[in-house]
Amino acid sequence: GYEPQALAIGSRTSFDITLQESASEIESVVVTALGIKRSEKALSYNAQKINAESIVAVKDANFINSLSGKVAGLNINASSSGVGGASKVVMRGSKSIEQSSNALYVIDGIPMCNFRSDGSEEFDSQGASEAIADLNPEDIESMTVLSGAAAAALYGSDAANGAILITTKRGTAGQTSVTVTSNTEVLTPFVTPMFQTRYGTGDKLAGATNGIYSWGERLNSFNYRGFDPTSDYFQTGVVGTETVSFSTGNERSQTYASASAVNSRGIIPNNGYDR
Numbered sequence: 200g201y202e203p204q205a206l207a208i209g210s211r212t213s214f215d216i217t218l219q220e221s222a223s224e225i226e227s228v229v230v231t232a233l234g235i236k237r238s239e240k241a242l243s244y245n246a247q248k249i250n251a252e253s254i255v256a257v258k259d260a261n262f263i264n265s266l267s268g269k270v271a272g273l274n275i276n277a278s279s280s281g282v283g284g285a286s287k288v289v290m291r292g293s294k295s296i297e298q299s300s301n302a303l304y305v306i307d308g309i310p311m312c313n314f315r316s317d318g319s320e321e322f323d324s325q326g327a328s329e330a331i332a333d334l335n336p337e338d339i340e341s342m343t344v345l346s347g348a349a350a351a352a353l354y355g356s357d358a359a360n361g362a363i364l365i366t367t368k369r370g371t372a373g374q375t376s377v378t379v380t381s382n383t384e385v386l387t388p389f390v391t392p393m394f395q396t397r398y399g400t401g402d403k404l405a406g407a408t409n410g411i412y413s414w415g416e417r418l419n420s421f422n423y424r425g426f427d428p429t430s431d432y433f434q435t436g437v438v439g440t441e442t443v444s445f446s447t448g449n450e451r452s453q454t455y456a457s458a459s460a461v462n463s464r465g466i467i468p469n470n471g472y473d474r
Contacts, residue, residue: 249342262336281465283472290361303358337442370446370453386436438463
């Protein structure tokens with residue numbers, strides 16, 4: 200807030216300096232979060248950094264699910280529709296009963312347009328996934344999660360529910376590298392519903408056969424037709440991820456390019472997700 204002064208030292212050993220105040224107009228000040236880096240312990244608000252190794256350690260068809268349990272106050276609401284299903288990111292509880300409570304995604308300083316198909320009524324809720332699910336997790340260098348009013352101050356009202364800052368990988372000057380990664384994940388049901396297999400279909404007390412009920416005649420070894428969901432319905436799910444990345448650069452320019460493919464099927468028949 201003061202004008203600088205330059206003095207010649209010469210042979211003098213003591214100086215009496217009076218600085219003049221510098222007036223500035225508030226309209227000329229621009230506050231931005233693009234490229235600003237601060238020490239984590241010097242911040243007055245909550246900011247947690249996640250390295251890329253934690254994101255790609257166990258890959259999911261929707262990589263945002265890998266944040267579960269890694270950030271304090273961050274809830275990942277994954278749907279039960281299987282692989283590729285919707286996942287909602289909510290920081291420290293819902294903020295609104297009418298609008299979305301999802302966090303804002305910022306990729307390399309640019310806020311991401313998060314297109315969703317939210318239901319317009321109580322019984323009209325579509326399971327649209329987050330747009331961030333289409334991002335290749337192998338391209339992520341680090342992620343920083345901002346929660347609270349500080350995130351809203353940096354990125355406006357769109358970050359009122361918190362912000363997730365994503366920094367992608369870049370080429371390195373004087374170095375050329377090709378990276379190939381492959382990951383296979385196997386899914387199997389852990390806890391299955393318990394079905395009774397002692398009685399057949401119908402209602403024995405009413406004396407009429409009804410396919411809705413399953414309290415008919417007692418089954419024996421001859422008419423036993425049991426249903427085991429583990430073997431008759433559920434299947435082994437597989438998620439395969441293959442990625443090839445290339446990076447090169449010099450002092451003036453750097454280049455990074457990658458290609459990734461995700462092919463998966465869920466534990467429920469007719470449930471698949473390919474990207």
